[in-house]
Amino acid sequence: MILVIAEHRDGRLNRATWETITAAQQLAGDQPIAIVVAGSGVQSVAAELAAAQVQEIVTIDNPALAAYTPDGYTAALHQAIQQLSPSLVLLPHTYQTRDFAPKLAARMGRGLITDVTAIKGVGGERAFVRPMFQGKLTADVIPQGPEPHVVTFQIGAFRADQAVRGQSAAPVRTIDVTIDASSIRQRPEAPFQQARQSVDLSQAERIVAVGRGIKGQEHLGLAQQLAEALGAELGASRPICDAGWLPMERQVGSSGQTVAPKVYVALGISGAIQHLVGMKGSNVVVAINKDPDAPIFEIADYGIVGDLFEIVPALIAALKT
Amino acid sequence: MKIAVCLKQVPTRDWQPRLDETNTWIRESDASYEMNEPDAYALEEALRLKEKHSGEVVACSAGPGRVAQVLREALARGADRAIHVEHDGLASADAFVVAEALAAAMSEERFDIILTGLQSDDQGFGQTGVVLAERLGLPHATIIMEVAVQNLSVRVKRELEGGWFQWVTMPLPALLTIQSGINQLRYATLKGIMAAKKKEIRKVSPPSVSSRTQKIAGLYVPEKTKKTQLIDGPPAEAAKELVRQLREEARVI
Ligand SMILES: Cc1cc2nc3c(=O)[nH]c(=O)nc-3n(C[C@H](O)[C@H](O)[C@H](O)COP(=O)(O)OP(=O)(O)OC[C@H]3O[C@@H](n4cnc5c(N)ncnc54)[C@H](O)[C@@H]3O)c2cc1C
Numbered sequence: 305m306i307l308v309i310a311e312h313r314d315g316r317l318n319r320a321t322w323e324t325i326t327a328a329q330q331l332a333g334d335q336p337i338a339i340v341v342a343g344s345g346v347q348s349v350a351a352e353l354a355a356a357q358v359q360e361i362v363t364i365d366n367p368a369l370a371a372y373t374p375d376g377y378t379a380a381l382h383q384a385i386q387q388l389s390p391s392l393v394l395l396p397h398t399y400q401t402r403d404f405a406p407k408l409a410a411r412m413g414r415g416l417i418t419d420v421t422a423i424k425g426v427g428g429e430r431a432f433v434r435p436m437f438q439g440k441l442t443a444d445v446i447p448q449g450p451e452p453h454v455v456t457f458q459i460g461a462f463r464a465d466q467a468v469r470g471q472s473a474a475p476v477r478t479i480d481v482t483i484d485a486s487s488i489r490q491r492p493e494a495p496f497q498q499a500r501q502s503v504d505l506s507q508a509e510r511i512v513a514v515g516r517g518i519k520g521q522e523h524l525g526l527a528q529q530l531a532e533a534l535g536a537e538l539g540a541s542r543p544i545c546d547a548g549w550l551p552m553e554r555q556v557g558s559s560g561q562t563v564a565p566k567v568y569v570a571l572g573i574s575g576a577i578q579h580l581v582g583m584k585g586s587n588v589v590v591a592i593n594k595d596p597d598a599p600i601f602e603i604a605d606y607g608i609v610g611d612l613f614e615i616v617p618a619l620i621a622a623l624k625t
Numbered sequence: 626m627k628i629a630v631c632l633k634q635v636p637t638r639d640w641q642p643r644l645d646e647t648n649t650w651i652r653e654s655d656a657s658y659e660m661n662e663p664d665a666y667a668l669e670e671a672l673r674l675k676e677k678h679s680g681e682v683v684a685c686s687a688g689p690g691r692v693a694q695v696l697r698e699a700l701a702r703g704a705d706r707a708i709h710v711e712h713d714g715l716a717s718a719d720a721f722v723v724a725e726a727l728a729a730a731m732s733e734e735r736f737d738i739i740l741t742g743l744q745s746d747d748q749g750f751g752q753t754g755v756v757l758a759e760r761l762g763l764p765h766a767t768i769i770m771e772v773a774v775q776n777l778s779v780r781v782k783r784e785l786e787g788g789w790f791q792w793v794t795m796p797l798p799a800l801l802t803i804q805s806g807i808n809q810l811r812y813a814t815l816k817g818i819m820a821a822k823k824k825e826i827r828k829v830s831p832p833s834v835s836s837r838t839q840k841i842a843g844l845y846v847p848e849k850t851k852k853t854q855l856i857d858g859p860p861a862e863a864a865k866e867l868v869r870q871l872r873e874e875a876r877v878i
């Protein structure tokens with residue numbers, strides 16, 4: 305049996321769970337699939353998931369799980385896995401998964417393969433494909449040791465809309481677990497968004513985004529000039545905001561803004577997955593990078609391989625004619 | 626307060642990948658190395674905690690002899706001493722194996738707080754810190770952007786997706802995985818580098834390297850999937866052509 309661990313916040317299902325269901329269906333062959341939802345008052349999430357073509361939805365409903373904590377989730381899911389004895393446990397590679405899945409796998413003494421983008425056969429064995437070395441290399445990884453193996457899938461690697469829906473709703477079953485509330489050591493507060501400030505990049509029609517290739521804060525003016533010539537807003541990759549060169553609100557990516565402009569010009573940005581998830585909905589992507597193997601060229605429509613300090617001034621000049 | 630920070634040595638950012646003859650690992654001898662980026666922020670946070678609450682900072686790294694370089698760098702930036710879990714196999718080992726090797730070396734120290742990076746730039750498991758916490762029986766929190774120690778507990782700001790955050794409080798001792806950008810880094814001073822020469826790097830061997838939980842069957846340069854229209858030529862001409870295409874074909878400017 306394959307077990308998918310669903311993710312939700314306050315009763316709202318995370319769409320990435322459907323991507324994991326797609327992956328599970330592709331892996332299953334004739335194995336049954338179950339989806340487990342842990343929380344407090346998760347019946348509506350369970351009902352939503354029951355639309356999937358799977359054997360069953362298993363709920364763990366416990367007041368100790370009302371707010372997500374890694375201690376609570378690990379205790380609950382560990383018991384669920386012991387009761388259900390799956391051969392594979394699958395999750396979307398979200399921040400919440402990063403927070404508890406290694407603990408869960410460690411408690412079970414099982415391997416955890418993270419950030420998987422594809423599944424393939426290698427010499428008669430099933431291998432999970434994942435990026436390594438910042439996407440410069442790809443690895444085919446085969447889990448070792450006893451089952452269940454735990455695998456997390458990169459966001460966007462499988463398509464939510466390809467999850468097969470069942471003809472009728474899958475049955476929902478509740479299982480009992482015991483959670484000693486005093487064993488949960490984390491005391492979480494309510495999630496909050498830092499006050500939005502002057503720019504809303506999600507509404508921008510054109511964006512010029514700078515990455516570490518810009519080298520120093522003193523060169524930002526060059527990117528700013530290009531942005532002005534294009535009528536674009538300035539965006540950035542994370543390291544630029546980490547260094548304090550631009551405010552956080554201009555950061556594009558998984559921990560920043562999600563943008564979808566008509567044109568996105570990436571200057572000296574390598575194209576890490578956490579950046580790409582924030583901008584791959586752009587209509588046209590232009591990349592300027594000195595490294596022809598930079599992953600940004602995997603998604604760019606137009607590209608110039610070269611030194612941005614030569615190309616950007618030339619672009620500004622060309623835009624003025 | 627007794628503070629530990631886990632530092633991984635990884636290939637430098639501009640390293641061009643070269644594979645070894647098995648095509649399952651890189652040619653380690655070809656690479657040049659540096660401190661994993663989020664680990665540098667974890668080290669800085671450890672130094673700031675020490676400045677505020679006094680105590681000591683112990684830098685820990687697991688790997689072959691070469692990883693002593695990041696430990697020396699940490700000592701130069703202000704760490705008090707270092708532990709090197711030395712074993713050649715640890716560079717290519719999985720997160721479980723590494724976490725177990727670190728746990729064996731760190732458990733008897735009884736640290737009040739352990740900081741790691743959230744993810745390594747080479748293997749990129751995003752697991753080692755959390756597994757280490759489980760092995761040491763400590764509570765943890767991941768992707769941390771602010772740390773406030775209050776008596777016997779710690780309140781931390783966790784980064785969630787899409788610009789959301791959350792405060793979490795837990796008792797000490799605890800383990801935190803630190804996100805890049807939590808603070809502004811300091812660099813080693815000449816005085817720090819001189820002082821580091823007198824500081825101790827204790828070498829320990831892992832009790833036994835535990836059996837791996839995953840095997841790399843193949844490592845390769847990713848296949849190109851989408852064809853970017855690459856525009857070449859000298860900068861001025863390439864720029865003109867790009868502008869023409871954006872205006873006339875893509876019609877986005
Ligand atoms: C949990 C998590 C969340 C994250 N969230 C985000 C996020 O929201 N947004 C984000 O961006 N990142 C995020 N990251 C970080 C991400 O993994 C990358 O580290 C980051 O995106 C890299 O930024 P970069 O491309 O600017 O830098 P690098 O990867 O260092 O790339 C710099 C590029 O510039 C090129 N270059 C250098 N000099 C020149 C030159 N003179 N001319 C032209 N090109 C040049 C180089 O070839 C290289 O490709 C996150 C990471 C984690 C683990």
Ligand SMILES: Nc1ncnc2c1ncn2[C@@H]1O[C@H](COP(=O)(O)O)[C@@H](O)[C@H]1O
Nearest residue numbers: 631632687741742744745750751752753
């Ligand atoms: N060999 C190692 N030695 C010391 N710390 C490590 C090692 N491997 C991983 N870490 C720590 O664990 C974090 C996460 O690494 P990873 O699980 O490989 O993504 C890193 O940022 C380091 O702080």
